Amino acid sequence: MFGAHLDGVSAGPGINDNGSGSATLLENALVLAQRNPTMTKRVRFAWWTDEEQGLNGSDFYVRSLSATQKSYIKGYYNFDMVASTNGGYFINRITSTTAAPLKAYWDSLNLQPEENVEGQGRSDDYSFQQAGIPTSGYAMGAGARKTTAQATKWGGTANSSYDPCYHRACDTTSNINATGLNRSADGVAYAIWNLAVAATPVPDDFSMAVSPASGSVQQGQSTTTTVSTAITNGSAQSVALSATGAPSGVTVTFTPASVQSGQSSTATLSVGSTATPGTYQITIVGTGVVTRTTTYTLTVTGTGGCNGGQLIVNGGFENGTSPWTGTTGAIGSPAGQTPHSGTRFAWLSGNGSSSTETLNQTVTIPAGCTSVTLRYWLHIDTAETTQVTQYDKFTVKVNNTVLTTLSNLNAAAGYVERSLNLGSYAGQQITLTFTGTEDYSLQTSFVLDDVTIQAG
Ligand SMILES: [Ca+2]
Ligand SMILES: [Ca+2]
Known part of the structure; x- marks a missing residue:
């Protein structure tokens, strides 16, 4: 901030004519x-x-x-x-x-x-x-x-x-x-x-926002949201609106289809009867001299009234350890294993000595959902050489009921995506537990990443 104090004179701009001097x-x-x-x-x-x-x-x-x-x-x-x-x-x-x-x-x-x-x-x-x-x-x-x-x-x-x-x-x-x-x-x-003043002018620019930023729509229905744009630098520009990331069966249209930055448009999201229930991030794209985006979160629900979506929090282990409980020290990015995505993962077992390590998360499966699928990516490597005996085990439990058991016998290079149908738990709060158990020697590692439960 600068101040100007003019005492006894009245100063006009006069910044062009420089009298006798060089300008x-x-x-x-x-x-x-x-x-x-x-x-x-x-x-x-x-x-x-x-x-x-x-x-x-x-x-x-x-x-x-x-x-x-x-x-x-x-x-x-x-x-x-x-x-x-x-x-x-x-x-x-x-x-x-x-x-x-x-x-x-x-x-x-x-x-x-x-x-x-x-x-x-x-x-x-x-x-x-x-x-x-x-x-x-x-x-x-x-x-x-x-x-x-x-x-x-x-x-x-x-x-x-x-x-x-x-x-x-x-x-x-x-x-x-x-x-x-x-x-x-x-x-x-x-x-x-x-x-x-910046030495290099910044080009015309704008920002985008959407209100509301999320909505839940039943199959066969539609909803609208207002896409607003604002000039953040320079002058207005023509912005063409489009959407990416909409799932099959969902269409997004804009009225009007293009605006001058500073103006708004109405987006209509039409959800067909064949759209798969779940939660989707739809990117609203504004293309002008520059391209800017904003995100709308659409939840498609089945006609049975399921308010579904992805239920696991921090399933990629990228954001600390919460809300996972149990052996949360297994979560991180230690040397010796690699993530399936991001930079972090959960490494259960791998000690080569008798031990049990667990990770738990409690979620509520919405009522009315007919499609509830647990998916997770798991890498297993082992120092065991047997082809017949499960010495070190990995289990997936819901409410202490073992639904899946894997072991040193499933060791393989890289990650394998595995899934489980949890449709029978709709309407219930469940605790999901992954457990690695090793015997007294020869390590087996169970490396877990990208856990999701999609309900629809
Ligand atoms: Ca990860
Ligand atoms: Ca072992």
Whole structure:
């Protein structure tokens, strides 16, 4: 955030005509300005009251800021007395980093600026300085007298005040140094541009959202949702809408089919009678100059009223260990085994000594679902050499009833997807348990990943 304090003068933009000086730096910035500039910092202009009475306006403002708000202000720039008729070119804290762009601009005009000694602690930058905020600014001088050396360098009258009408009745709109004001205004524009505008413009862009973001639809029915777009940079663009990820039997149509970014469309999701119950992530795609997406979660329910979907949480073991219970230390990404997908998995057994390790998760199978399928990917390797005896075992249990038993006899390279029909548990809360049990020697590893229960 920057501040501007104009004292005794009224500064217009005036950033094109640079008087007698070279405008190379500013003209470069203005060329960029015609190319859709992207602000990278916020700029706030402020005009302060009561400066002469003790910096009252700026002091009140700075005191009203919290420590956090003060920390947001990366630089405060003061512009006070910037059109003095016998003036010089002064910069507050001229060697500071904050002053650098102001100095660079006046240097480009070969103005040989000097430190603003006369103005130190006397204007509104002082309020910010006292709060630890970096400050700088331009000034052309007030009641102090121009030296002979300064008159030689800048012109004007030596041994006369920078502003002969300072705090006098003759300080009217006639008492303005238009050239100095112009150079100051140009330097302000140059500094703000260089501090707050991206070097490379960011192209037009937009975001997308959908409301509601999810819905449950019975086979043979349909629902609608509103797809909204918002301009996030630059100007509006034409956005064509489409959808991907809809399962067989589900169609998504948009009314209208394309919008100008900033406008909305209605998406209709029609679920045919042949659509498979379950939960699907449908990606709504907006294609313009750039492509943006948002996601709608559609749950297809059977005509029997099943409110199905995928029921296992963290079945890929990618998000910590919750809600799995039991030997949760088996979950991770240790060396020696690889995931089926992602980076993590569950490695039951593999100790080569007598042990039992389990992982449990409790889920509720919705009532009315006719299709309930447990799927999991399992890799088994073993140091056992027998072709006939199950020394080390892996079981899948529901509520302590063993539904599947595998063992060292099922060892094979890579993962194998296995499934179980849990349709008989519809309407029940069940605890699913995977167990690895080893005998006293020769390890067998049961490596589990991507567990799902799809109910529909
Ligand atoms: Ca995984
Ligand atoms: Ca063994």
